[in-house]
Amino acid sequence: MxxxxxxxxxxxxxxxxxxxxxxxxxxxxxxxxxxxxxxxxxxxxxxxxxxxxxxxxxxxxxxxxxxxxxxxxxxxREASTGTGSNRDSGNGTYYCPMQCEGDKTYDAPGDCPVCGMDLVEQPGSASRQASGYTCPMHPEIRQDTPGSCPICGMELVPVEPEASAEEKVYQRLLRKFWVALGFTLPIFLIAMSEMVPGNPIYNWMDRKYWNWLQMVLSIPVVFYATWMFFTRAYRSVRYWNLNMFTLIGIGAGIAWLFSVFGLLFPGFFPEQFKTDSGEVHVYFEAATVILTLVLLGQVLEARAHRKTNSAVRELLKLAPGKAVRVRDGKEEEIPVEEIEIGDILRVKPGEKIPVDGTLTKGETTVDESMITGEPIPVDKSAGDSLRSGTLNGNRSFLMEAEKIGSDTLLSQIIRLVNEASRSRAPIQNVADRVSAYFVPAVVVIAVITFVVWAIWGPEPAYVYGLVNGIAVLIIACPCALGLATPMSVMVGVGKGAQNGVLIREAAALETLARVDTLIVDKTGTLTEGRPSVEGVEGVPDGVPGEKVLELVASLNQQSEHPLARAMVAHAEQKGVPIQEPEQFESVTGKGVTGMVGKQSLALGNASLMEERGAGIPAVLEEKAREYQDQGKTVSFLSADGEVIGLVALGDRIKDETRTALDQLRQGGMAVHMLTGDNERTARAVAAELGIAEFRAGMLPEDKLSEVERLKRDGKVVAMAGDGINDAPALAKADVGIAMGTGTDVAIESAGVTLVDGDLSGIVKARKLSKKVMRNIRENLFFALVYNTIGVPVAAGVLFPFFGILLSPMIAAAAMSFSSVSVIANALRLRAARIN
Missing domain, CATH: 3.30.70.100 (Alpha-Beta Plaits)
Known part of the structure; x- marks a missing residue:
């Protein structure tokens, strides 16, 4: 049961x-x-x-x-509520920077229950920071506009945004570090005074009393400034999630407890542990210096973590706090949160565009570089789309709000970047497998080190064994291994977002570097996706072209396909009357059907005509071939089972397409074109772009089958598309690449989204992928080599040959800076060139 x-x-x-x-x-x-x-x-x-x-x-x-x-x-959940009352509450979502549990998040700050590191606050959505004005003397006074305080008359000042939880953690650690440093320095000076000939401080009082003073000074360091390390170490052993704090807690804890025990019970220890005056050697300076240096490493890591999320924070700053709404001819300034879909907004010169929408009146240029990475301003006129956070040029215009809040492109970019930053790259499994055995192995090595020195070491052998065993525990750093991958991924994903390349998951970023075959759709991917009607033909001595256009536009009124919208727009421009269709149905990959008046219509490719049993007259077939040889797309119209006309549409190839394809081919990538269009049109476009491998008349299932076939042949396949019919192939490919100008279904199915919707983004994404993977390998190399060399040196393998021993204090400094060096190397990606 x-x-x-x-x-x-x-x-x-x-x-x-x-x-x-x-x-x-x-x-x-x-x-x-x-x-x-x-x-x-x-x-x-x-x-x-x-x-x-x-x-x-x-x-x-x-x-x-x-x-x-x-x-x-x-x-x-201890991890969710923190490890003590000194935790600062935050308003966001928190995650472990080492991704110990994948993309798991917490709703409060604290320590990671696996590795013990401070949880990091994820940057929020594109909602604006605190805004408005307040009185410096009376903070309860708040208003949206400048003015004077009604209580004291002072001029109101802007409200300062609340510091992030990440900043609070950094400041808290910094305060503790200064406390630790203030008490550790005297301990260190007292201990090091033994190196001064004659040691004058022993003239003031005996060594025993100086030892007691060191213990008193060490108490604030151990029990206040760095007590969190011991808490994490205890929890790691209790729940058997061994990590860097396990080693720190054992190493520094042994040194401190040994010293206290030696002060209280000196007679318990053999002579090897005692000085000439009979006192036991104490290691308060080693324990406190180790803990202070580790705390310094935590401070530097916290400071560096603020930079790894800088790309997202810069995007957050793009979201404006105010907008000007126009109602009944009057303008009013309102918070962005109050904007509703359909509102008419005025954007003045130099202002940020508040939400996504369409320009309705006026002309301007818009700087979209903060989202697309392209430095050249884009000309905008009535009917063009606008994106939240982009910067208006030197002209005023009106726009209609279409997407607000979390639906804006800027908010979606921030959401995708945050999700991708927390995702795990497959290469991280290497570090995870090593880390699983790392801490137990280091503890065993430390024990062996003590035993070997105690048996074969020079006098005082036990002292040498203890000191070197502690050095082994302290110098080992699984933290550097754990940070190697997620730090590079976080910075790389942010770098991509700033250049119009949205990485949905780290696995896609890793795989993209190995892609050798790229499959591209035609319409909206190679071409602009803004087709225009090039010709309307009716059967001679039959239905005239104007009537064909009327029926075509009427049938397409309920369709969202770019070809359909082009036909409707052309009819409206010609002043052709348009009727309301009934029983409208979209046949994916073929066309549309429905009733207009009493006629049963079908509009689409030859396959749809064959399916409807409508034969195509020879004169229309010949006309269709002429258009198709010019690279035009042809749709046939049948009425009551008889083909009565056709519509030819042209779609201009994007300016960047040729250059991007050349660069991809030079990089060793084979390019295949799959399109639902006919053979002649596909051949004309492929010839113009130099694409040798292409297939026409492809239905969604055909594109999916082609992706599967290439993968079976051992190819690493990327699929680039923008339509609903591309979604299955995008999901099946090793890396799906969606055009940001395409459908939401395609974007949701892809691992990478190109905001600007052109293939030059794939070139950027591929360069970014290679740079990130190289950076990850560098980090893993540094971390593995550091530990491979550091642990044996700390154990004393160089002593028999060169007389070199590693002080636990030096080991602590090296351990702390190893993690910082990994983060610093990851931050180099911020300056990488991917254009």
Missing amino acids: KHTYHIHGMSCTGCQNHVREALESVAGVRGVTVDLDAGVAEVEMDSHIDIGEFREALAGSRYSIHLPGEKPGTAG
Whole structure:
């Protein structure tokens, strides 16, 4: 039989394993499955087992088990609530920078339950920061416009935005560091005075009293400034998530406790541990210096973390706080949050565009470089689309709001960047596998080091063994390994966003560097996706062209396809009357059908005509071939089963397409074109662009099959498209690349989105991918080589040959700066050129 129970208190995979093992230890249990996300455990048992036995198995842990509908216990998520009352509350979402649990997030600041590092606040949405004006003397006074305080008359000042949780963590760590440094320096000077000939401070009082003073000075360092390290170390051992703080806690803790014990019970120790005057050697300076240096490393990491998210923070700054709304001919300034869809807004020269929409009156140039990465301003006139956060030129214009809040492009970019920054690249599995065995291995090496020195080392052998064992524990840094990949991914994703390349997941960024085959759609990918009607033909002595256009436009009124919109717009421009269609239906990859008046119409390619049993007259076939040889797309119109005309549409090839394809081919990438258009049109476009491999008349399932075939042949395939019919192939490809100008379905199916919708973005994305992967490999190399060399040196392998030993204090400095060096190397990506 199987029973399902709710488990409270789990926060990580380590918790999941502990709960499973505890429940499996109960007699009569045959198997246990624990779902971390759902917080439930399914227990298979030979016969019914009372829940009390399971509670007894979990007794002493932070986990509680209860039946469905029963009130949970009091155990909570430690990671979500922090490790102490000194935690600063935040308003955002928090995640572990080492991605120990993938993209898992927390709703409050704290320590990662796996690695112990401070959780990092994820930048928010494009909602603006605190705005308005307040009185410096009376902060309760708040208003949206400048003025004077009604209480004291002072001029109001802008409201300062609240510091981010990330900034608060940095400031808190910095304060603790100065406290630690203030108490550690005297300890260090007292200990180092032994190196001064005659040691004058011993004339003031005996060594024993100086040792007691060192202990007193060390208490604020250990129990206030760096106590969090010991808390994390304890939790890592308790829940068996061993990490860098395990090593720090053991190493520094042994040094401090040994010293205290030596002060209190000097007679317990053999002579090897004592000075000439009979006092036990104390290591308060080693413990406090180690802890202070590690704290310095944490401060530097916190400072560097602010820079890794700088790209997103710069995007957040693009969101304006105010907008000018025009109603009944009057202008009023309102907060951006009050804008509604359909509002008419005035954007003045030099102002940021507040939301996504369409320019309705006026002309201007818009600087879109902050989103697309292209430095040349774009000319805009009535009917052109506008994007939130972009910068207006030197002319005023009116626009209609179409997307607001989280629906704007800027908000979507920020959301995608945040999600991608938390995603895991497959290469990170290498570091994870190494880290899983790293800490236990280092502890074993430290024990072996002590034993070897104690048996074969020179006198005082035990002292040498203790000091070198501590050095081994301190110098090892699994943190550098864990940070190697996520830091590069975070900075790289932000760099891409600033250049109009949105990476949806880190796996796509990694795979893109290995892509050798690119499949492209034609319409909207190679071409602008803004087709225009080039010709309308009716059957001679039959329905005239004007009537064909009327029927075509009427049928297409309910279609959102670019070709359909072009036909409707052409009819409206010609002043052709348009009727309301009935029974409208879209046939994916073929065309549309419906009723106009009493006629049953079908508009689409030859396959749709064949499906409807409508034969194409020879004269129209000949006319269609002429258009198709010029690269035009032809749609046939049938009425009541008889083809009565055709419409020819042209779609201009994007200016950047030829150059981008040449660059991709020079980089060793094979380019294939798959299109739903006919053979002649496809051949004409392929010839113009130099594409040797192309296929025409492709339905969505055909594109999907072609992707699967190429993958079976061992190709690493990227698919670029913009339509609903491209979505299956985009999802199946090793990397799906969506045009930002395309449909939402295509964008949701792709791992990469090109904001500007042209193939030059693929060139940028590929360069970015290669630079990020090289940066990750550099980080992994630095971290692995550092530990490979550092641990043996700390153990004393150079002593027999060169007399070199590594002080635990130097080891602590090296360990702290190893993580900082990895972050600093990742930050170099901010200056990488991908254009």
